[in-house]
Amino acid sequence: MSDRRWDTVLTYLAAAAGPTGVIAVDGPAEAAGLLAARLRARSIDVSPSGDVVVRARTSRSDGRRADVAAVVDLSDPSWPILSHADPARLPAERWYSTESRAFFAVRAARWDAKFGDDLPAYTAAVSSSSVRPGGVAIDIGCGTGRALPPLRDAVGPAGTVIGVDHTPEMLQVAAGRARASAATLVQGDARQLPFATGTADALFAAGLVTHLPDQDEALSELARITRPGGRLILFHPTGRATLAARHGRTLDPSELLAADVLPAVMSRTGWSLLSYDDAPDRFHAVGQRN
Incomplete structure (x- = not known):
């Protein structure tokens, strides 16, 4: 199930990041590096001089900046969630319901x-x-x-x-x-x-x-x-x-x-x-x- 969750999020990110873009990450210190490695495995260039930049998110305003293609929640590295995407790159109709349900479904029993x-x-x-x-x-x-x-x-x-x-x-x-x-x-x-x-x-x-x-x-x-x-x-x-x-x-x-x-x-x-x-x-x- 974890691999399927990662596949879903990486597919969304490939569409949102396009040829260039910033992906902001919520989660522990190593979360940005983990996501970058997953993206490289999909042949997406995330080197410092590459087309896609992955970095930690510092504020909610990251989700409204023109250069931010997407925000990923990696609070649980085994269960990534796409929490924001630039609507010009990936309309909410394509991802929001799936990702919101994924976030709450695994938390419901212990909420x-x-x-x-x-x-x-x-x-x-x-x-x-x-x-x-x-x-x-x-x-x-x-x-x-x-x-x-x-x-x-x-x-x-x-x-x-x-x-x-x-x-x-x-x-x-x-x-x-x-x-x-x-x-x-x-x-x-x-x-x-x-x-x-x-x-x-x-x-x-x-x-x-x-x-x-x-x-x-x-x-x-x-x-x-x-x-x-x-x-x-x-x-x-x-x-x-x-x-x-x-x-x-x-x-x-x-x-x-x-x-x-x-x-x-x-x-x-x-x-x-x-x-x-x-x-x-x-x-x-x-x-x-x-």
């Missing part, structure tokens, strides 16, 4: 063991977001379903709770929480959600939008399925600066969730930003559908 302490933070994020009782609340990218119980508490017995994720393994783990919360689970892609326009009163999205290849497109799709006046809760149980430091990176001021960026992006995609909190121990922003 709660690693992040189970975050449950109180999820509860606090929902309870402080003024979710309307009796409404339809949808957790987009629900993972193992950590937000489903507090969403049920927020909408009450008369409301509807739905969890959406595109990774079957995550939905399997979420099934227990879904049953306990009287929630429905749906397999679906956040970029093209299987709901009618104006379905939801509240959307919860934890650690989702910054990982999607076209963030304007994603926020517009979330707006499409939300009724006017409905809420969008963007959440992460760790603040941006804390998370960047944990991964050995500097904070990127041009990132979607930056205080000077998010209001404008939300405005042009159908939302008004109501509140913004980027504390060390959480990121929590609430938008309202225009």
